[in-house]
Amino acid sequence: MSKTIAGIIIPDSKIALEAADLLREYGSELLWNHSHRVYLFAEIQGQRAGTKADSELLYISALFHDLGLTKKYSSPDKRFEVDGANAARQFLQLHQVDDASIRLVWDAIALHTTLGIAEHKEPEVALLYAGVGLDVMGVRYEDLTEAMREEVLAAFPRNQFKQKILPAFLEGFKHKPETTFGNIKADVCELLIPGYQSPNFCECVLHSPWKE
Template sequence: MEFSIDLPTGPLAEAIVSTVRNSESTSVFNHSVRSYLFAEILAAHEGCLEDDAYDRELLFAATVLHDLGVGNQAKGEARFEVEGADLAADLLRQHKVPEADIDRVWEAIALHTSPGIAERRGLLSYLTREGVGLDFGRNAEVARAWEKQIHAAYPRLDMVRSLVDAIVEKAARSVAAAPRYSIGGELLLERQTNGVTRMELAAASSPWGG
């Protein structure tokens, strides 16, 4: 299987990269880009590249923008997944992306922490969630041949702790940002109760590390 770490180009792709780079920590930015690269590997591995529902630009948008809700543009007034989806939709709208495509990206971002739901909401939502999951080490064997190249270009930089810090900071801003049983709500509760989250503890056994 051929694979390149080259990212999409053009005005929209450049705006996406610039927005994420300027609003997220370097660690979370790298995670977002790796999620796209891992999603592309998975799409090729599963034979999705010729699927009518596959769209590289939309996959790039959904994966790279998926944590926009933990960046400095988000206010912490709703779940980070929803705020990120709203911010992503605004950016795509500025670049005249069709509303139907914006809705697909919004859904993929909003559902990326929802196991059992994202996988049933179409290829874009599935690949977005699985690309993110691969960066946490889930189904790592799919990407084993390329992970050193990807991590050399976009190092982890203690990603899990950095991401949890950002999620918890936003979740602490309002009740609406941390509803019970949401990722934000649970991570905030675990930090307040134990000082560390299960997500951080699990990173020690991830194939990629934290």
């Protein structure tokens, strides 16, 4: 793996390498490449906006952001984003990282699919969200030069990412589709689980047990 890609240095501290080892062991090639593209796109967008984040914390956040989809870290009843955030918190606590940094990483991972909130928080949180949005949905795709795209994809190929990522999402929470209620992953369940219909917030309000 190149140390510098598209002008971005990939952290290679001991803790960063150990986090990468966990993704290699428990993740997949799809998540490995996706997570590294997310980090690179996050840093690139930070440079363009003049926003400085702690690169090591941002990299670890990117490595853990989808680990909640894996069998190793998936809980029976929590959102996968929370599972990934909890795994990162445990990892950082074992490495005696300070509480403030751990909270940043936890928020970045837990909020990386939460529209309208993450982009208004600290740089590590906002940039992880931006990196995910660019890689998954092409948000601000036009801000990257063709040379940047080619260099990132040469190191971490997409390999039919658009066709593979939705089934990969579902695999991570098909045993607990109720955890997607109220968030964008409900769309994945409705698309890929035959007959599944996400609960409707308005119906929950109108059919609550309160007598009016």
